[in-house]
Amino acid sequence: xxxxxxxxxxxxxxxxxxxxxxxxxxxxxxxxxxxxxxxxxxxxxxxxxxxxxxxxxxxxxxxxxxxxxxxxxxxxxxxxxxxxxxxxxxxxxxxxxxxxxxxxxxxxxxxxxxxxxxxxxxxxxxxxxxxxxxxxxxxxxxxxxxxxxxxxxxxxxxxxxxxxxxxxxxxxxxxxxxxxxxxxxxxxxxxxxxxxxxxxxxxxxxxxxxxxxxxxxxxxxxxxxxxxxxxxxxxxxxxxxxxxxxxxxxxxxxxxxxxxxxxxxxxxxxxxxxxxxxxxxxxxxxxxxxxxxxxxxxxxxxxxxxxxxxxxxxxxxxxxxxxxxxxxxxxxxxxxxxxxxxxxxxxxxxxxxx
Numbered sequence: 001x002x003x004x005x006x007x008x009x010x011x012x013x014x015x016x017x018x019x020x021x022x023x024x025x026x027x028x029x030x031x032x033x034x035x036x037x038x039x040x041x042x043x044x045x046x047x048x049x050x051x052x053x054x055x056x057x058x059x060x061x062x063x064x065x066x067x068x069x070x071x072x073x074x075x076x077x078x079x080x081x082x083x084x085x086x087x088x089x090x091x092x093x094x095x096x097x098x099x100x101x102x103x104x105x106x107x108x109x110x111x112x113x114x115x116x117x118x119x120x121x122x123x124x125x126x127x128x129x130x131x132x133x134x135x136x137x138x139x140x141x142x143x144x145x146x147x148x149x150x151x152x153x154x155x156x157x158x159x160x161x162x163x164x165x166x167x168x169x170x171x172x173x174x175x176x177x178x179x180x181x182x183x184x185x186x187x188x189x190x191x192x193x194x195x196x197x198x199x200x201x202x203x204x205x206x207x208x209x210x211x212x213x214x215x216x217x218x219x220x221x222x223x224x225x226x227x228x229x230x231x232x233x234x235x236x237x238x239x240x241x242x243x244x245x246x247x248x249x250x251x252x253x254x255x256x257x258x259x260x261x262x263x264x265x266x267x268x269x270x271x272x273x274x275x276x277x278x279x280x281x282x283x284x285x286x287x288x289x290x291x292x293x294x295x296x297x298x299x300x301x302x303x304x305x306x307x308x309x310x311x312x313x314x315x316x317x318x319x320x321x322x323x324x325x326x327x328x329x330x331x332x333x334x335x336x337x338x339x340x341x342x343x344x345x346x347x348x349x350x351x352x353x354x
Contacts, residue, residue, distance in 0.1 A: 001053045001062075010062045013078030018052055025049050064089045067131065069139070072100040083108040091131070093138040094119050101142050125151050133158040144250065146210050149198040156191045163187070200240065212243040213251040216279050221263055224271040237278040244282045251282060255291045258298060264291070265299025 001007065003022065011019035025048055030041035065073070067088040068080050080088075087095045087108055094115040095108065105111050124137050128151065136157040140150035163180050166172075172180075199218070201209035209215065219236055222228040244251055254260060267275060272292070280288040 001059050003049075003053050006066070007053075007062060009078060010065050011058070014061070014065075015058060018058070022049060022052050025052075061085070067091070067096070067135075069096055069100040069135070072096060075103050093135050094142065097135070097138045097142040100139075122147060125154075128154045128158065130158055130161065132161055144211050145198050149194050149210070152194045153191060156187055156194070159187055160184070201243075203239070209240060209243045211250070212240040213247060213254045213279075216240055217254070217260055217263065220267065220271055220275050220279070223274070224267050230274070233274065241278060241282075244279075248283060251279070252287060252291075256294070261295040261298040264295035
């Protein structure tokens with residue numbers, strides 16, 4: 001068993017003593033008075049590492065744990081409850097994804113019954129063969145994507161995994177690596193286009209928006225960040241608003257997600273007023289008020305969790321972004337700072353990994 005960072009994370013959460021011992025062994029320097037003694041000490045360390053890392057019970061549990069979506073694992077701080085582990089061992093992908101998207105759902109048996117009712121007529125395309133891709137397909141379906149979009153996203157996942165496997169080849173030339181990186185870029189654009197078309201449709205091809213509420217929130221994030229002017233925003237709103245008429249439940253459910261609440265909560269007054277006019281207006285009055293109150297409350301909570309230094313950095317970077325009309329560089333921000341200070345990019349950090 002390769003001792004990867006993820007395997008060590010699993011051990012630290014579920015077998016902390018084993019993780020601690022492995023870490024000690026991997027950092028231990030063999031000692032001895034002669035080369036033979038040093039070699040013997042090294043062999044002894046390697047043997048213990050091998051024994052701890054390859055314990056069949058722990059390896060099996062890790063392989064099951066890997067099947068649980070990372071966000072769901074994080075929800076339980078890495079110590080996944082037995083009933084969810086059982087669902088993972090049985091490859092109940094829709095159960096896992098439904099619980100990932102709806103963390104308030106804790107009863108696995110109830111989720112199984114719900115999944116049977118909601119997704120019993122949905123079949124994974126035959127060419128989507130790997131577990132990761134099948135999980136990506138289910139994740140997209142649960143997230144509200146159409147079956148055709150979900151299939152394309154799953155195929156993108158398979159191609160991405162294949163490219164990653166190619167990059168693991170130590171004998172690649174620089175030119176070959178560059179060619180693979182270019183394929184990654186093309187694949188990223190293809191995935192982006194699938195998501196955008198699913199959200200907002202394609203007028204030229206007569207394809208109606210499937211999830212207009214997601215594109216609306218995304219566009220308001222761009223407007224708030226100074227990356228779109230009001231005229232352009234209003235034109236997009238006029239095209240998308242009619243498609244919200246029959247999507248009140250989906251709109252309300254999306255606006256109640258924590259990452260969306262954090263985004264709405266940081267809107268300035270100008271953005272908030274437009275948001276109320278073009279989006280919240282589709283909801284009953286009592287729901288409009290609740291969405292805004294919850295969003296501002298959640299955003300305040302996120303801000304409270306930042307240290308003084310993090311707040312100062314977030315404010316400074318947000319001011320810089322507004323002045324330069326660009327987003328702060330993501331790799332310079334912590335996860336908390338990103339949530340508190342940055343408009344989210346399309347499908348970046350907000351949609352689940354698919």
